Structure formats: structure tokens, C-alpha cells
Amino acid sequence: MNQLRAPAAVLGVLLLAGCAGHGPVTGQVTGQLVSQGGSTPGQRPMAGVVAFTTGGQRQVTVRAGTSGSFSVQLPPGHYQVSGPCSQSFPVTVTAHRTTHVNVICIVPVSSPPSA
Numbered sequence: 001m002n003q004l005r006a007p008a009a010v011l012g013v014l015l016l017a018g019c020a021g022h023g024p025v026t027g028q029v030t031g032q033l034v035s036q037g038g039s040t041p042g043q044r045p046m047a048g049v050v051a052f053t054t055g056g057q058r059q060v061t062v063r064a065g066t067s068g069s070f071s072v073q074l075p076p077g078h079y080q081v082s083g084p085c086s087q088s089f090p091v092t093v094t095a096h097r098t099t100h101v102n103v104i105c106i107v108p109v110s111s112p113p114s115a
Helices: 002-019
Strands: 027-037 040-045 048-053 060-064 069-074 077-082 089-093 098-107
Touching: 027 048, 027 089, 048 069, 060 069, 077 098, 089 098
Parallel strands: 027 098
Antiparallel strands: 027 040, 027 069, 048 060, 048 077, 077 089
8 A cells, every 4th residue: 555655645746846836827028118200200118008908808908107118917818909099919928938019109290380
């Protein structure tokens, strides 16, 4: 009987060790929210909210500060990403990996005042 207990005990310890200390599986998305267009050429960091949505589930939002930088942990899957004035676009989040995205807010070029 002792010959069966030792392998069972080792298996039990290995199973518990594999489960201990692990939270939900996530991937990280980092990026920058920028504006482009308007009267100033190039891309400029901007503050705002970036939203991540996935089919049928609630929206996850993250705030970008004045540097435009943001970072969020999400469960693996396919998401649509959007900013305050950007078109949404797809991103895939992979477990234990970091994905980088730039969210670009297109600012229309203002027309000159009419005479």
C-alpha cells in the first residue's frame, strides 16, 4: 500500500504547485493615444480614454494621460479598440504577451475663414 501512496502524494504536490499563486490568464496591451492632422503636422500625444470591446462582453476602458501612454491587462481574445475620435480597429490579445497599439485621433484641417 505504501508503494501507491508515494506516487499519489508526489502527483498531489505537483498539481497544487502548478495551481498556487496563479491569477487569471491575461495579456498586456500598451500603446499611445495620439492626434494627427489639424493645423499642426505630425502626431501629438493626447489625453483621453481608450476603449476595448469584445463580442457580447462589456467594454473595458483605460485612461491615457497627457503623454498619451496607456497600459491594460486583458483576457486573451479578439478586441475592437477605439479612442475618443478614432475609427475602431481590431487587436488580438495573447496570454502572457504584450501587444503594442497606437490609437490615432484624426483632427480635421480647419478651413480658412470666409471673406
